[in-house]
Amino acid sequence: MSLSPTEFRSGMRQLAAAVNVITTRHDGARAGMTATAVMSLTAEPPQIAVAVNRSNASYAAITGSGVFAVNVLANDHAAIASRFAGADGVKGEARFSAGQWDVLETGAPILRDCAASFDCTLVQEVAFTSHVVLVGLVRAVRVAPGTTPLLFMDGAWASLVRANDGDFAAYEQLIGELTGALDAVLASQGSFTRKLHDFSAAFIRVNAPVVDVLRDFYTRETFASASRLDAINQRKREVEHKLQDLLIRGVGTGEFEARDPVAAADAILGLLNGIHRRPAATGAQAEDLARRLADLVVAMVAKRHPVPA
Ligand SMILES: Cc1cc2nc3c(=O)[nH]c(=O)nc-3n(C[C@H](O)[C@H](O)[C@H](O)COP(=O)(O)O)c2cc1C
Numbered sequence: 001m002s003l004s005p006t007e008f009r010s011g012m013r014q015l016a017a018a019v020n021v022i023t024t025r026h027d028g029a030r031a032g033m034t035a036t037a038v039m040s041l042t043a044e045p046p047q048i049a050v051a052v053n054r055s056n057a058s059y060a061a062i063t064g065s066g067v068f069a070v071n072v073l074a075n076d077h078a079a080i081a082s083r084f085a086g087a088d089g090v091k092g093e094a095r096f097s098a099g100q101w102d103v104l105e106t107g108a109p110i111l112r113d114c115a116a117s118f119d120c121t122l123v124q125e126v127a128f129t130s131h132v133v134l135v136g137l138v139r140a141v142r143v144a145p146g147t148t149p150l151l152f153m154d155g156a157w158a159s160l161v162r163a164n165d166g167d168f169a170a171y172e173q174l175i176g177e178l179t180g181a182l183d184a185v186l187a188s189q190g191s192f193t194r195k196l197h198d199f200s201a202a203f204i205r206v207n208a209p210v211v212d213v214l215r216d217f218y219t220r221e222t223f224a225s226a227s228r229l230d231a232i233n234q235r236k237r238e239v240e241h242k243l244q245d246l247l248i249r250g251v252g253t254g255e256f257e258a259r260d261p262v263a264a265a266d267a268i269l270g271l272l273n274g275i276h277r278r279p280a281a282t283g284a285q286a287e288d289l290a291r292r293l294a295d296l297v298v299a300m301v302a303k304r305h306p307v308p309a
Contacts, residue, residue, distance in 0.1 A: 016153040021071045021084045022050055023101075023109040024062045029093045030101075030109050031061035034085040036152055037131075038070055046138035048118050051131045057092065059132065066122045068136055069108035072115040075148040078157040080111070104140040115147040168232070171217040175235045178206045182242055192250030193302045199246065200294035203272045208286040214276035240265060247301060256301040268297050 017036035024031050037051035048070055052059045062068045073081055080099050083090055090097075100112040104119040111117060120136025127133075151158040181202035185195060207214060244265040250256035258264040272293065281289050298305045 013154050016151050016158065019073045019077075019081050019150045019152050019157070020050075021073060021080065021111060021114075022052070022058060022062070022068055023071060023111075024058065024065045024068045025103075025107050025109065026061040026065035029061075030096050031058045031092055032084050032095055032109065033058040034081050035070075041135060046141075047123070048120060048136050048138055050134050050136070051128075052134055053130055054127075054132050055130070062122060062134060063125065065108075067106035067108045068120055068122060068134065069104075069106070069110055070118040070120065070136070071109075071111040072117070073111075073150040074113060074115050074144070075150050075159045077111075077114065077150050081150060081152075081157065104142060106139055110142060113144065113147075115144055115149050117142045168217075170213045172232060172235070174206065174210055174213055175232065175239075178203060179235065179238060181206050182239060186242060186246065192246060192253060192255045193298060193304065195246055196250065196256075196302065197294045197298050199243065200268070200272060200297040201290040204275060204290035204293050205286060207272075207275045208278075208281040208289055211276050211278060211280045218276060240269060243268060250301070255303060257303050258301045264301055268300060271297065271300075 018038070020035050020038045021032050022035045022038075033052070033056055035050055035052065039049050041047040041049045050068070050070060052062070077099075082088065083095050083098050096109065101109040102112055104110050104117070106119050106121060108119055110119060118136070118138045119140040119142075120138050122134055123137045124135040125132050126135070148159060182199055185198040185202050188195065188198065190198075244262050247256060247258055247261040247265050251258055251261055275289075275293075278289075295305070
């Protein structure tokens, strides 16, 4: 049974790839195209390979000039990647009105501020039906260490945000503080309504001054290692369970009204977690926010509110 191109592509969509713009200069005009089919070939001599569709205008320009550059795009180059893939209909030299371009040794255009550029002379061509693998001998390299690369994955531009242990340590410490504050509240005397109020206020009191840590984490967590995420999610579930337990017990004594205490706990945590969408609040501001949100939470489930002193 032969595989259809659609089946092949559906697999390839899952192959996250670095995005490059391959450029050349031929007969006084620049040409360039976006390419993910780029690979390192040998370090000695330094060679790089690119698979180019022979119907692309860039193919004729590269083979005509005998030179090309591979520009490895940075995270903020998605618009350039789209343009050099032909998305806005702009062709040839006009594509270069976006970005700033230099030259190194061969005269092929080198994109300023990209992650790395390899300036090459074309040394070999190997044809495979629609595509030709072009092998370049690298004459010069320009590198910008620390650049975050642009990726292409599942039909969309993607970014790999660098996460370091410091970010996760700060987040884990925050959850630890939160859990400690909640345990203290839950162990205190008083009605379930009072406990729920103090639980909510403690949650905000811990989170409000450090929303930057939270916001940072929410943008990075997808890139954390699986074991690190498991550890963090485990801590989050502890908090969920404590709140569910509090609500169930409050319903049991008739203090709370909630047909589905687990869903109510989710809704409450959703409200309290929304704090990371606000600017950081400290001191009296954080205190005021804690009190107001705690009142709101109590109003969601308690039969009697405001909270009895
Ligand atoms: C993410 C992405 C990756 C691509 N990779 C390649 C590639 O590796 N080789 C190729 O020939 N075309 C690739 N293309 C298609 C070319 O960028 C596109 O056909 C371009 O318009 C060719 O320009 P040209 O005809 O001016 O050379 C890719 C397109 C996208 C969006």
